[in-house]
Amino acid sequence: MTVAPRWEPSERWVRGRRGDLTIVDSRRAILVWDSPTPVPRYAFPEADVRTDLLRAAGERFDLVIGDGTGPDAARYIALPWSAAEHWYEEDEEIFVHPRDPHKRVDAIPSSRHVTVEIGGVTVADTRAPVLVFETGLPTRYYIPRADVRLELFEPADLRTGCPYKGTAGYMSLREPGDAPPNIVWSYAEPLPAVGPIRGLLAFYNEAVDLTVDGERLQRPVTHFSRSLGH
CATH class of the missing domain: 2.170.150.40 (Domain of unknown function (DUF427))
Structure with a gap:
């Protein structure tokens, strides 16, 4: 049985860079937990992602569909961590995967x-x-x-x-x-x-x-x- 991903909005400003290029720059990120993956990953509104750069680099990315309710419902792109060489929350670099807000x-x-x-x-x-x-x-x-x-x-x-x-x-x-x-x-x-x-x-x-x-x-x-x- 397929289990729907669990997700929640994040208020953090998230950026991903590869060399001098910004792959994603978003203040509207969501955190996604894909079963059975125990750690979250970020997904972003498609408008905040340079999908042309990802395709040019041969990167794979997945689509996450919102629940369709409310004015902010949109299509989100859940990027693999390898899509960027450096990831940032606000002005602090983060490593390995996004930090889980429910983990202390x-x-x-x-x-x-x-x-x-x-x-x-x-x-x-x-x-x-x-x-x-x-x-x-x-x-x-x-x-x-x-x-x-x-x-x-x-x-x-x-x-x-x-x-x-x-x-x-x-x-x-x-x-x-x-x-x-x-x-x-x-x-x-x-x-x-x-x-x-x-x-x-x-x-x-x-x-x-x-x-x-x-x-x-x-x-x-x-x-x-x-x-x-x-």
């Missing part, structure tokens, strides 16, 4: 006692973590580098982007045993909203043993679990 990310310094074990070996022990509470994900515990046994890890080639936090770099265990690669990550230059995590290290709860204030946490099952082999 809070980075809060704490004095909880957090330890991390991998294969029975304690690799981190801190009383100065930063806890990141992100809608739909388990709490992540970011740990100062001074409280991590860095000699056990080596830099990895992996880099990932997050629209809420920025670009992350990864490390893997030098002697991984049964542990998956890229088990720890860090944001060297996080977005301002999560500034307290700058340079701190976080471990996948799904693949390590976390103890918080003396209580061993159960390993969660998330969409990361499969790629981690857990």
Whole structure:
């Protein structure tokens, strides 16, 4: 059964640029959630999109039809993220996908006692973590580098982007045993909203043993679990 997309208007000024060309410039964007995609994408009134440039570049785009009610009902174009090299909400560049207005990310310094074990070996022990509470994900515990046994890890080639936090770099265990690669990550230059995590290290709860204030946490099952082999 086909499920109709869920959408809502956005009051943000959204622009997409490729080189020196503006592909889209709109103050009338809508956010669209296409099942089963868990993250939104932007759709724009056709008049706000340079469709001639998209066709010239061989880009694919989809049409989203409004419900036909009210004077503002119109045909909207839902662009793939690759349609532009750089996307902006107001004057701030955004990455990976539009930020979901129903998702919240809070980075809060704490004095909880957090330890991390991998294969029975304690690799981190801190009383100065930063806890990141992100809608739909388990709490992540970011740990100062001074409280991590860095000699056990080596830099990895992996880099990932997050629209809420920025670009992350990864490390893997030098002697991984049964542990998956890229088990720890860090944001060297996080977005301002999560500034307290700058340079701190976080471990996948799904693949390590976390103890918080003396209580061993159960390993969660998330969409990361499969790629981690857990």
